[in-house]
Amino acid sequence: DVKVTQSSRYLVKRTGEKVFLECVQDMDHENMFWYRQDPGLGLRLIYFSYDVKMKEKGDIPEGYSVSREKKERFSLILESASTNQTSMYLCASTSPGTDVPGQYFGPGTRLTVT
Amino acid sequence: DAKTTQPPSMDCAEGRAANLPCNHSTISGNEYVYWYRQIHSQGPQYIIHGLKNNETNEMASLIITEDRKSSTLILPHATLRDTAVYYCIVRVGSAAGNKLTFGGGTRVLVKP
Numbered sequence: 001d002v003k004v005t006q007s008s009r010y011l012v013k014r015t016g017e018k019v020f021l022e023c024v025q026d027m028d029h030e031n032m033f034w035y036r037q038d039p040g041l042g043l044r045l046i047y048f049s050y051d052v053k054m055k056e057k058g059d060i061p062e063g064y065s066v067s068r069e070k071k072e073r074f075s076l077i078l079e080s081a082s083t084n085q086t087s088m089y090l091c092a093s094t095s096p097g098t099d100v101p102g103q104y105f106g107p108g109t110r111l112t113v114t
Numbered sequence: 115d116a117k118t119t120q121p122p123s124m125d126c127a128e129g130r131a132a133n134l135p136c137n138h139s140t141i142s143g144n145e146y147v148y149w150y151r152q153i154h155s156q157g158p159q160y161i162i163h164g165l166k167n168n169e170t171n172e173m174a175s176l177i178i179t180e181d182r183k184s185s186t187l188i189l190p191h192a193t194l195r196d197t198a199v200y201y202c203i204v205r206v207g208s209a210a211g212n213k214l215t216f217g218g219g220t221r222v223l224v225k226p
Contacts, residue, residue, distance in 0.1 A: 004157075033213070043158075045213040058213060090157050092214070098206060099165065102148045103214055105157030 003027070004106040006091055012112045019078040021109050023091030031094045032074035033103065034058075034066060036087040043090070049074055050096065081113045118202045123221040126196075132189040134220055136202030139183040144206055147178060149187045150216070151198040158201070158216070161187065192224045 007022035025032065034046040035058075045058030047066040055066050063085060067075045074093075078085055088110050092103040119137040126132040138147065149161040162169055162176045164185075169176045175188040189196055201219040 035214070042216050043214055048213070092157075098144070099146065099163075102150060102160035102163060103158075104160060108155070108157045110155075 004091055004093055004104050006089075006106040006109050008109050009107060010110050010112075012114065013078075013081050014114055015082060017078075017081045017113075019081050019111065019113075021076040021078075021089055021091075021111070023074045023076070023093075023106055024072055025074075025091075025093040025104070026072065027093060027095075027104065028071065029093035029095050029104075030071070031096055031103075032068065033092040033094075034064075034074065034076045035090045035092065036060070037090055037108075038087050046076065078111075081111075083113050085111065086113045087111060118204060118217055120200075120202055120218065120220045122218060123223070125223050125225055126189075126192045128194060128224055128226050129191055132192040132196065132222060132224070134187040134189075134200050134202075134222065135184065136187070137184045138202070138204045141182050141204050142206075145204045146206070147176065147182075147185050148203045148205060149174070149176065150201045150203065150214075151196075152201070152216075152219075153195075153198040158214075161200075192222075194224050194226065196222065197224045198222060 004025045033048045035043045049055045049068045065077045088108050090108045091106040094103040148163040150158045152158045164176045178185045199219040201216045
């Protein structure tokens with residue numbers, strides 16, 4: 001059974017803190033993604049990675065950075081958390097190609113920044 | 115990615131088949147139809163995808179019309195746990211950087 005896990009389901013942090021969100025997949029997927037999901041705004045791509053140590057900015061990278069040191073792990077870092085980063089954060093992974101299954105998502109981390 | 119149109123909501127009786135329609139009249143020849151669902155407070159879940167032929171897996175069946183302008187996701191025996199928002203997407207596979215964009219989806223409520 002395919003699996004994407006995220007380090008926390010719920011997280012509460014203070015403004016200005018550095019926050020690490022970890023994502024691990026066990027499917028040997030090349031591509032990994034970080035999204036945030038907010039009511040009325042849908043899914044928005046923050047960063048993605050198509051290989052170890054490779055990363056590309058998505059639509060809303062400001063205030064975030066990522067790290068991919070191993071194929072199975074993709075970390076999202078909030079350098080200095082702000083209240084507007086309160087959101088549901090979703091990690092996903094997939095293999096590249098055309099006729100392939102869709103992205104597999106983790107359970108999500110609901111982050112609250114106070 | 116081509117635009118899709120889905121009804122905003124539908125109810126289904128537990129144990130009955132749920133048929134979820136999706137219109138994608140501007141689909142390109144190389145675009146696949148993907149279905150996902152999202153149960154409340156959980157991450158989206160991939161269900162099934164197809165290009166031209168009908169597809170079936172352990173979760174659902176996907177029926178694509180011959181002109182590929184519409185499709186139907188079939189949940190053969192809906193359970194209460196199938197209550198979720200279902201998203202139909204058309205896109206060219208899973209290329210790197212090929213971000214996922216969900217439309218409004220169909221909110222399915224399975225009733226006892």
